[in-house]
Amino acid sequence: MVFSRHPDVLYPKVWHKFTIQRGSSSVTLRVQDLTEDLFEPAVQMLLAYFTRDEPPCRCVDINKYPSAVAELEKLWRKTLKDKLSLACVEDKEGGQLVGVNVLTVVSKEDKDEEFHTEDKVWASLFGAVDFVSRAVDVYQHYGVDQYLTAYGLVVPPSWRGCKIGKEILLARIPLCKALGIKATVTVFTASASQAVAMKAGFEVIYQISYEELAKKGFIFPNIEKDTKYSKLMGLAID
DSSP states (O other), rough: OOOOOTTTSOOSEEEEEEEEEEETTTEEEEEEEOGGGGGHHHHHHIIIIIHOOOEEEEEEGGGGGGHHHHHHHHHHHHHTSSSSOEEEEETTTTOEEEEEEEEEETTTTTTOOOOOOHEEEEEEEHHHHHHHHTTOOOOHTTOEEEEEEEEEEOOOOGTTTTTHHHHHHHHHHHHHHHHHHOOOEEOOOSSHHHHHHTTTTEEEEEEEEEHHHHHHHHHOOTGGGGGGEEEEEEEEEE
């Protein structure tokens, strides 16, 4: 069955607060449910920076292929409706949006449909993620029937270097506990995000080099200059 957030789980809710040093100022941020008023700013942030900077997107130059971008945007918009995604904002009235993590829960009972698309660029991008995510039986690995997963994490360039990505990942822990979810698992496609995930306590469940992925038809030109592997990484929630 498709997972839905239980009405007893307060929405919206702040899951995590932390303070960073930005220049000469201390700034307090909060990670909260991504509410409907933030849907459009979140999507626009993802379209501006995720498509430009996420290594596979960058290496296939996705922004030159409107149909592939449209497929990615459609996935984001559909997933945001699950009301499980997270937003990082300044902890003040009208605070700026400084990070987004698009999240959903997948269940063992979900209908397992093989990924297929006529769009060649989208087939390479999402097909590679789908391949890596299926490389391990996550349900068996963590002894669960469902887990929290993600379709994108982004922090704007002006806020990078403040460990915001790590804090957003850590906010998944109280979110999962409230939802009754015992694991969170994500395909991390960039060496930078993989390092952040390790710092947040994630383990590598499976990895494959982009060289090997290319042999399977998932080709991302020159990606190995800064990222050698695509990694399936997870965190058990106590």
